[in-house]
Amino acid sequence: MNSENTRITALFEDDSLAAEAIRAIKNAGWRISDVHGPIPSHEISGALGIKKSGVGWFTLCGGVIGFFLGYFLAVFTAARWGLMVSGKPVLSYIPFFIVGFEFTILFAVLGNVLGLILLIRLPAYRDLPHIAPACSADRFGVVVDFGDSDKDEARRFLTNLGAEVPESSDRETES
Amino acid sequence: MEKLSFKEIDNTVAATLDPPGRFYWTVIGLLFCGILVGAFCWAWQIMVGIGAGGQNSPVNWGTYLINFVFWVGIAHSGTLISAILYLLRAEWRNPIARAAETMTVFAVCTAGLFPFIHLGRVWMVYYMLPIPNDRTLWPNFQSPLMFDVVAIGTYLIVSVLFWYTGMLPDLAAIRDRASGTRKKVFSVLSLGWTGRFEQWRHYSRGYLLFAALATPLVISVHSVVSWDFALGVIPGWHTTIFAPYFVAGAIHSGLAMVLTLMIPMRRIFGAQRIITMHVLESVAKTIVFTGLIVGFAYGTEYFIAWYSRNSVEMEVFTFRSAGDFTLSYWIMVVCNSMVPLLFFFRRIRTSIVWLFGISILVNIGMWFERFVIIISSVAHDFLPNAWGQYAPTAIEYGIMLGSFSLFFFLFFLFVKHLPAISMTEMKELQHQGMTHE
Numbered sequence: 158m159n160s161e162n163t164r165i166t167a168l169f170e171d172d173s174l175a176a177e178a179i180r181a182i183k184n185a186g187w188r189i190s191d192v193h194g195p196i197p198s199h200e201i202s203g204a205l206g207i208k209k210s211g212v213g214w215f216t217l218c219g220g221v222i223g224f225f226l227g228y229f230l231a232v233f234t235a236a237r238w239g240l241m242v243s244g245k246p247v248l249s250y251i252p253f254f255i256v257g258f259e260f261t262i263l264f265a266v267l268g269n270v271l272g273l274i275l276l277i278r279l280p281a282y283r284d285l286p287h288i289a290p291a292c293s294a295d296r297f298g299v300v301v302d303f304g305d306s307d308k309d310e311a312r313r314f315l316t317n318l319g320a321e322v323p324e325s326s327d328r329e330t331e332s
Numbered sequence: 333m334e335k336l337s338f339k340e341i342d343n344t345v346a347a348t349l350d351p352p353g354r355f356y357w358t359v360i361g362l363l364f365c366g367i368l369v370g371a372f373c374w375a376w377q378i379m380v381g382i383g384a385g386g387q388n389s390p391v392n393w394g395t396y397l398i399n400f401v402f403w404v405g406i407a408h409s410g411t412l413i414s415a416i417l418y419l420l421r422a423e424w425r426n427p428i429a430r431a432a433e434t435m436t437v438f439a440v441c442t443a444g445l446f447p448f449i450h451l452g453r454v455w456m457v458y459y460m461l462p463i464p465n466d467r468t469l470w471p472n473f474q475s476p477l478m479f480d481v482v483a484i485g486t487y488l489i490v491s492v493l494f495w496y497t498g499m500l501p502d503l504a505a506i507r508d509r510a511s512g513t514r515k516k517v518f519s520v521l522s523l524g525w526t527g528r529f530e531q532w533r534h535y536s537r538g539y540l541l542f543a544a545l546a547t548p549l550v551i552s553v554h555s556v557v558s559w560d561f562a563l564g565v566i567p568g569w570h571t572t573i574f575a576p577y578f579v580a581g582a583i584h585s586g587l588a589m590v591l592t593l594m595i596p597m598r599r600i601f602g603a604q605r606i607i608t609m610h611v612l613e614s615v616a617k618t619i620v621f622t623g624l625i626v627g628f629a630y631g632t633e634y635f636i637a638w639y640s641r642n643s644v645e646m647e648v649f650t651f652r653s654a655g656d657f658t659l660s661y662w663i664m665v666v667c668n669s670m671v672p673l674l675f676f677f678r679r680i681r682t683s684i685v686w687l688f689g690i691s692i693l694v695n696i697g698m699w700f701e702r703f704v705i706i707i708s709s710v711a712h713d714f715l716p717n718a719w720g721q722y723a724p725t726a727i728e729y730g731i732m733l734g735s736f737s738l739f740f741f742l743f744f745l746f747v748k749h750l751p752a753i754s755m756t757e758m759k760e761l762q763h764q765g766m767t768h769e
Binding site: 172191192193194195196197198201202205207208209210212213216227230231233234235237238249252253255256258259260262263265266267269270272273276277279280281282283284285288290291292293294295 | 470519523534549755756759
């Protein structure tokens with residue numbers, strides 16, 4: 158059975174105000190669907206209970222793979238030459254660390270980018286029509302699911318928390 | 333720092349993207365002509381052979397290598413500002429970080445052209461890639477030139493990714509202000525960034541890791557470039573001081589280029605409230621620091637040559653300061669290690685004219701530093717009967733003109749079509765200022 162779901166975007170000028178509002182909305186039993194902002198904010202992250210990102214694991218894996226790949230490449234290519242010069246060993250283990258180091262950085266960065274793409278889920282063009290443009294400029298937008306509550310009552314609640322609630326911010330979705 | 337609202341920051345940066353006037357297109361046109369001159373000279377060299385340049389025994393590395401090292405050096409301050417100063421939480425970096433990063437990307441691209449140019453037979457470039465060539469031989473990673481391929485390649489890829497990742501939130505901000513075709517273009521470029529806190533959570537962490545990885549990379553890259561010389565058994569090159577000496581010199585030249593670019597940019601775009609005098613002054617103070625390191629390195633080279641009692645080493649350094657390249661040597665010393673000391677005076681480091689003038693002199697001095705290092709040692713090495721001379725030919729000057737034109741052409745295109753000041757970092761800076769009060 159489908160029921161109508163009222164979703165409203167409340168815009169806040171300040172992140173501390175938005176963080177307080179997030180706590181109040183949660184206490185009132187409504188669900189925060191999303192929060193958007195022009196800059197990251199520790200206060201909002203704290204209010205949302207956001208945990209540390211796991212992107213570092215991708216970076217670490219990339220770095221480890223990169224080091225061994227670079228070092229192996231240098232060893233492999235030198236072994237393919239097999240040319241002894243001035244009686245020195247064919248494999249120069251110490252200078253090969255330079256190649257290993259550069260590959261470590263390269264693959265760590267590639268791992269980092271891969272992690273960001275996978276975790277942020279970019280590209281994400283499908284979200285674009287639903288965001289308030291002010292959220293990339295100077296407002297923090299809190300998108301709240303009010304379920305089947307009265308729309309006017311929900312708007313009043315948000316306004317009392319210090320939010321601007323533009324008319325166009327209402328969305329009705331089916332759940 | 334002056335208080336700016338988020339809206340004022342957006343408006344200032346968005347104004348830089350307004351359709352440019354006739355002056356802008358005239359400059360772009362002139363720079364494009366410079367690129368054509370460079371391209372013609374390179375094409376001529378490919379047609380008639382590498383002898384079209386003045387490089388010949390004993391000076392086989394001429395302006396192509398000088399310009400290569402010069403542009404890699406210019407690239408370094410971008411990463412210093414965007415990564416090292418980010419980790420050190422130096423707030424003055426925020427207004428110029430984007431432009432400096434952009435400078436890095438275009439400088440590495442320009443630098444990367446010179447090994448191709450110097451190859452002569454440019455179609456053989458794949459010999460440098462880690463694949464077997466037509467005689468099933470692999471490149472040999474015992475050579476510092478191969479270290480260089482790996483280091484510069486890594487630096488280019490990392491710089492581009494770092495630059496683009498940092499720009500995502502700003503591209504989204506421009507998208508949300510734009511309409512029509514511009515909106516469509518910026519929608520694609522911003523990859524659907526919406527500023528969700530779930531996105532910020534990963535982004536902030538990822539950006540920090542980027543900075544942490546770019547920091548050792550930037551130090552390693554110019555160290556590797558220095559080993560192109562230091563691993564060669566040539567008097568004046570074969571020293572352990574080269575890596576830190578090159579890194580400091582690179583940052584020195586890069587910071588000077590930051591001033592050279594930022595001073596006109598802030599005036600043309602009316603961005604004086606964002607790129608404030610405090611920012612320029614901080615760059616000037618850092619130039620004093622790097623200038624002192626570079627001066628110390630010049631002195632150390634002489635001291636070690638004297639202290640070693642090595643006659644060849646002493647002869648090379650005497651030749652540098654009192655031989656055929658005396659003028660180049662003293663331009664280097666005066667412009668790099670003496671002129672920047674004027675920034676000790678507050679009146680000078682807060683004067684736009686002095687800042688701009690000294691930045692140009694440091695750029696010139698740093699170009700001559702590479703000239704002196706690369707030319708004088710091989711022109712005057714162990715055996716007097718092998719000594720020689722070197723002077724660039726018109727073809728080399730043409731290619732050099734082309735490289736400078738290409739760099740400024742790309743940079744000028746960038747500042748008018750993409751956000752040249754990081755709106756997000758400026759907002760974060762303002763936000764921190766507000767909350768710390």
